[in-house]
Amino acid sequence: MNNNSLNANCTVEVLQGVAYSPVFIVGLLVNAAALRAFISKRDSFTDTHIYMFNMVIADSAIILVLPFRIYDAFFCLPKTYMCTVLLYVHFVNMYVSILTVTTVSVQRYLAIRFPLQVRVMRRKKVVACAVCLFIWALILTICVVFRKxxxxxxxxxxxxxxxxxxxxxxxxxxxxVTGFLIPLVIIVFCSSQVITVLLKADKDQTGTESERRRSITGVISANMIIFIVCYTPIHVAFLVNFLYTPPPNWHEVHTAPHVFLLISEWIAATNCCFDSISYYFLLKQDK
Known part of the structure; x- marks a missing residue:
């Protein structure tokens, strides 16, 4: 089968190309800066740095897929197994990011709930590396199982x-369920608990310490809201498109569920830019 027949279904989607272009540019700049900053501090990495660095890698991989998506929107890529690889690179790294955010939320909760036990815990960096490797292995295994x-x-x-x-x-x-709802419940619970503890403690603090606690509360709240806003639409869209029965002429029209899916995919992709909030705060603490 030649490229023309493989590409026969493709139409130019200018809006998609225009929408993904700023995401690619901003994401590239933000994550390049984050990678450089993290690499410069590699000798002083903590377990939190390792989790955040894992998120940078996941976000960077998504960004590498965006030029192909932009090109496809304007010029149409041939429908080959390269498309399969690009789709899996995008979604593998999206779920790596989701599970890493979940792990960071649990880490914050444990640090607040059991501060002494966490403080004396040994080999936290080794545990962090092992957790990150496990997340990648888990997601990649799922992709292999459902590769078709x-x-x-x-x-x-x-x-x-x-x-x-x-x-x-x-x-x-x-x-x-496994990739979104369970992480969402964990993130909302852990973040809410941490925010509650910090707000109560803030009443007894003044000056620099109080300001620091309010900053942490703001970052945790922002991270939770960004997670919900970026990842809720796409998982609702997955379910809607599963339940929806397309019309006989589906290939000639843009159905509402499919348009919703395309928009939600773009919203999810913007997360690679918003993660910079976490990177900035963590690196600012180290100054």
Whole structure:
């Protein structure tokens, strides 16, 4: 099959190309700066630095996929197994980021709830490295098991699935429940507990310490809100597209659920820019 037949379904999507371009530029600049800053501090890494560095790697990998998506929007990539790889690179790193954020939230909660035990805990950096490796191994294993979901036969264009071939129920359960709902509950619980403790403690503090606690509270609140805003739409869209039955002429029209999915994918991609809030605060603490 030649490239023209592989690419026959593709149409120019100017809005997608325009929408992803600033995400790529801002994300590239922010994460390049973060990588440089983290590498310069590699000799003084803490376990938190390791988790954040893992997020930078995940965000950077997503950014590397965006030029292909922008090119596809304007010129159309041939529908090959390269598209399968690009889709998995994007989603592997999205869920690596989600699970890393979840781990950081748990770490913050334990540090507040059991400060003495956490403080004397040994080999925290080794544990952090092991957790990050486990997250990557888990997500990659899931992708291998469900690799056929994004084979070219199931794709309408390089970055879009055929509307009449939704993800399987097992895949939806893993993505929405294991990959999002459970992390969401953990993040909201841990973040709320930490914020409550910090606000109570702030009443008895003045000056620099009080300001520091308010800054930490603000960052944790921002991280939780960004997580909810960026990742809720795409997981709702997965479920909606699974339940929706497309019309017979689905290939000729833009159905509302499919448009919602495309918009939610863009919203999720913007997270690679917003993670800079966490990087900035962590590195600022080290000055």
């Amino acid at each position: 979901e994004n084979y070219p036969d199931n794709l309408w264009t390089c970055f879009e699935r055929c509307k009449d071939r939704p993800l399987r129920l097992a895949t939806i359960v893993i993505l929405d």
